[in-house]
Amino acid sequence: xxxxLKHLVSTMLxxxxxxxxIWSFYKPLAEVNADIYISKKNEENAQAQHLFFEKYKHLxxxxxKNGPFQGLKYPFFSSxxxxxxxxxxxxxxxxxxxxxxxxxxxxxxxxxxxxCAEGYYAVGLARKFPDSIxxxxxxxxxxxxxxxxxxxxxxxxxxxxxxxxxxVTPDFLLGLDxxxxxxxxxxxxxxxxxxxxxAVINHLSKSDFIVELHDxxxxxxxxxxxxRFQNTHSIDLIKSIDDIFRYRKINIPxxxxxxxxxQISILAxxxxxxxxxxxxxxxxx
Numbered sequence: 149x150x151x152x153l154k155h156l157v158s159t160m161l162x163x164x165x166x167x168x169x170i171w172s173f174y175k176p177l178a179e180v181n182a183d184i185y186i187s188k189k190n191e192e193n194a195q196a197q198h199l200f201f202e203k204y205k206h207l208x209x210x211x212x213k214n215g216p217f218q219g220l221k222y223p224f225f226s227s228x229x230x231x232x233x234x235x236x237x238x239x240x241x242x243x244x245x246x247x248x249x250x251x252x253x254x255x256x257x258x259x260x261x262x263x264c265a266e267g268y269y270a271v272g273l274a275r276k277f278p279d280s281i282x283x284x285x286x287x288x289x290x291x292x293x294x295x296x297x298x299x300x301x302x303x304x305x306x307x308x309x310x311x312x313x314x315x316v317t318p319d320f321l322l323g324l325d326x327x328x329x330x331x332x333x334x335x336x337x338x339x340x341x342x343x344x345x346x347a348v349i350n351h352l353s354k355s356d357f358i359v360e361l362h363d364x365x366x367x368x369x370x371x372x373x374x375x376r377f378q379n380t381h382s383i384d385l386i387k388s389i390d391d392i393f394r395y396r397k398i399n400i401p402x403x404x405x406x407x408x409x410x411q412i413s414i415l416a417x418x419x420x421x422x423x424x425x426x427x428x429x430x431x432x433x
Contacts, residue, residue: 214238216248217272223301228265247427257328263335267295285316321348330355338366353380357428381428388423391416
């Protein structure tokens with residue numbers, strides 16, 4: 149009954165608004181009502197998120213608790229362009245753990261984190277590879293400032309060993325020494341199709357790449373890059389797991405003790421769609 153009544157009222161309003169002269173009077177009121185509704189919903193969502201955080205804040209601290217970057221200090225309770233709790237718990241993008249474990253066994257002259265956000269990977273990798281030159285790149289000034297703060301909190305100075313820069317271009321990559329091994333870690337929101345050209349890939353044929361692919365903004369980029377890398381690199385295609393099923397993969401006892409619906413919320417990475425990465429290792433060392 150409630151659904152039918154709602155449909156009837158909606159139909160009446162639509163018919164009412166179909167008249168151009170009536171709509172000219174009603175439109176400003178409708179826009180104000182819409183703004184009020186959106187503002188109220190945003191307020192309710194923010195309050196719900198705050199209450200949820202307060203409920204489970206005992207599960208986190210100011211450093212990453214598990215995973216490949218365990219012990220990484222977080223000097224702020226915020227994360228740019230991604231969810232915070234999975235990072236602090238140490239299960240963020242756990243799909244990459246196998247690739248990262250392979251990477252940790254190697255040495256690199258330099259490591260590039262392209263799209264570094266607040267510095268989770270850039271500073272995490274700097275702690276793992278103290279002898280490598282780290283480039284943390286992001287076009288967002290806030291991201292660069294947060295990365296510097298995180299680096300400082302982890303005892304890493306912004307020097308020649310840890311360089312925070314605005315961007316990485318194909319020419320920048322072509323300027324790297326091709327005789328050395330580099331690690332290129334990329335999350336650049338679709339720019340990967342421009343950045344990793346045939347020339348760049350051939351130039352860095354001795355280097356490793358972990359590239360997040362953004363087919364939802366750049367359709368076909370996954371197929372394009374795999375075709376470019378196939379002659380020089382072995383390619384491992386990695387697919388993201390839907391938020392609904394992430395709890396099946398995360399082995400954190402404290403998380404497994406709470407209600408399943410809350411587990412799903414805590415572990416959610418809120419991606420717009422299923423994502424893919426490629427991990428590319430040279431065919432010839």
